[in-house]
Amino acid sequence: MENIKIDKIKTVYFLGVGGIGMSALAHYFLQSGVNVFGYDLHPTAITDELSQHGAKLHFEEKVQAIPAQVDFVIHTPAVPIEHAEYQCFIKNKIPIYKRADVLGWLSQQFLNIAVAGTHGKTTITAMIAYLLHEEKRIMAFIGGIAKNFDTNFLTDANPEWVIEEADEYDKSFLKLFPDSAVISSIEPDHLDIYGNRENLETAFNLFANQIRNNGALIISEKASPKITYPFKFTYGFDPSSDYKISNIQFFPTYSTFVICYKKICFFNVKLSITGLHNVLNATAAFAVAHQLDIPAETAINKLSTFTGVKRRFDYQIVRDDFIFLDDYAHHPEELRALFTSLKQIYPDKPLTVVFQPHLYSRTRDFFEQFAEVLAIPDKIILLDIYFAREKPIEGVTSDALLALIRNKNKIVLSKEMLIPYLLQNKPVLLVTAGAGDISQSVPLIKQAFENPSN
Incomplete structure (x- = not known):
């Protein structure tokens, strides 16, 4: 890309525009006066904001939505190369770059x-x-x-x-x-x-x-x-x-x-x-x-006035009877740091953790480490593995991980079962953790505990 001049770029297309790193680049091009088009699987608050700033986005695999002229494409591995739009760009010899490029x-x-x-x-x-x-x-x-x-x-x-x-x-x-x-x-x-x-x-x-x-x-x-x-x-x-x-x-x-x-x-x-x-x-x-x-x-x-990053030790509810926070932790050592800090701050409050493993390969590579660190909370709830860019690996499941965790208070739940289970069991200190779509459950959990009668 060394020969590309920003003032010569007219239109950039993003395949996977809703990712946090991709969307930051999309904001850069929008503020530079470049036309931004893009695809993602689902609309989110991030894609809504991009649209409000002028990005033209769609959420279905639709070659017809690609504009006639595209200078280059920025692609994330979360969108497979078999994707119809990716193949269209290949066929038409449009340059495709990774976000890192x-x-x-x-x-x-x-x-x-x-x-x-x-x-x-x-x-x-x-x-x-x-x-x-x-x-x-x-x-x-x-x-x-x-x-x-x-x-x-x-x-x-x-x-x-x-x-x-x-x-x-x-x-x-x-x-x-x-x-x-x-x-x-x-x-x-x-x-x-x-x-x-x-x-x-x-x-x-x-x-x-x-x-x-x-x-x-x-x-x-x-x-x-x-x-x-x-x-x-x-x-x-x-x-x-x-x-x-x-x-x-x-x-x-x-x-x-x-x-x-x-x-x-x-x-x-x-x-x-x-x-x-x-x-x-x-x-x-x-x-x-x-x-x-x-x-x-x-x-x-x-x-002293830095207020943090969303999904990093991110308090959602703080009451005398209930504390709920959300965190992006998805590696065993990140989880250890999170749990250690919470145990230091709230030594007398039993800790309930909802964890969504991220990637089959990471779960496979760190099965034992995950099992060891997930024994630290007083109760652990596992959701199904978030696959992101990967295909399933035989034997790598949340049930298999659960079997290794030396914690008597453990369970695997679907996302649909999660909120009813939490409301019934009334946790005192609740943490959601993971890098996948568990983030979509956070506002729903918050709403359920702020308005338990609804």
């Missing part, structure tokens, strides 16, 4: 900060965007809806910096050549792509060494030994970390802690969301801002 092309036109890691990317990206907003001219592509901005795409006039998530799936992050970067964690995931942990770590090393001009790499202390890039700053709890965290206190809706950089300590840092993982995320974002010469006091003040 377009994001890589776009980011090269600016200074850019890439946020990588198997966990925490979205929250850190949103935090960096919030800390840099009004301090520098930015454009941000966020993998979730940042509550402070109520969007997943943000741009100033004439942006100087682009902030983007660097997704390790399909080695997409190797399309990026950032001026500064974050690596929050390197845990085995997407083994259908990488095969093993070593290949995954090799890819992260390649990504780190694509940082331009000796730019800063902000990296968690646990991930740091796996990365050879020399210009790195670590963060974490160890005294040897460059950005050392201490004196953490957790409260239901906020956390307080201290960050020390070398011999300078910043006391009374208040983060307006809670959880140990979010303290780590905030420290990574603070380190990025600090390395870009944002005054520490400014960054700390902004952390």
Whole structure:
């Protein structure tokens, strides 16, 4: 795409426009005056907003809906290549690019900060965007809806910096050549792509060494030994970390802690969301801002008003008798972080978790790890596996996973059975978790518990 000029683009077509990453790119092109057309399987709040901003979208496999002139297509793997519209573009020799190709092309036109890691990317990206907003001219592509901005795409006039998530799936992050970067964690995931942990770590090393001009790499202390890039700053709890965290206190809706950089300590840092993982995320974002010469006091003040990302430790109902929150956690270590934080904050409240496994391959690759971490809640409810882009794998089912979980309070339910079951069993602390369409059940659960008689 290196020869494409944005001012020459007339029409872009999105296959799978409703995805959170795809929709952010669609917003970019809309705001650049480009005609945006696209397909997705179902209308959602995300596609509704795109339509309101001028995108022409449809929700059925319909070649006739494709406009006569298309400069290029942006495709997500969630739409199979057998799709009739995909095949139409192939037949007519219309260029088809992955989202990572377009994001890589776009980011090269600016200074850019890439946020990588198997966990925490979205929250850190949103935090960096919030800390840099009004301090520098930015454009941000966020993998979730940042509550402070109520969007997943943000741009100033004439942006100087682009902030983007660097997704390790399909080695997409190797399309990026950032001026500064974050690596929050390197845990085995997407083994259908990488095969093993070593290949995954090799890819992260390649990504780190694509940082331009000796730019800063902000990296968690646990991930740091796996990365050879020399210009790195670590963060974490160890005294040897460059950005050392201490004196953490957790409260239901906020956390307080201290960050020390070398011999300078910043006391009374208040983060307006809670959880140990979010303290780590905030420290990574603070380190990025600090390395870009944002005054520490400014960054700390902004952390106190950062309101989070939808579907990340996202409170839905808070009452004395009932607490309900939703989270995107879909990897065993993300679930562990979520459950650990909730047990720290609410030690006396029994925890009920509704979890929808995401992808057959991930469930297969981490059967034992999922079983171990899903034994932590007091009650676990499994929904059927969300298949996304995959076909079923024999023997990989929620029933098979349930059998491995050492928790006497466990059950597999259909989505249709879920709300009646919850209303009958009256959980005290309820969490929905997963990266699939469980998100569609969240407002229905919220409505059912806010209006139990209806």
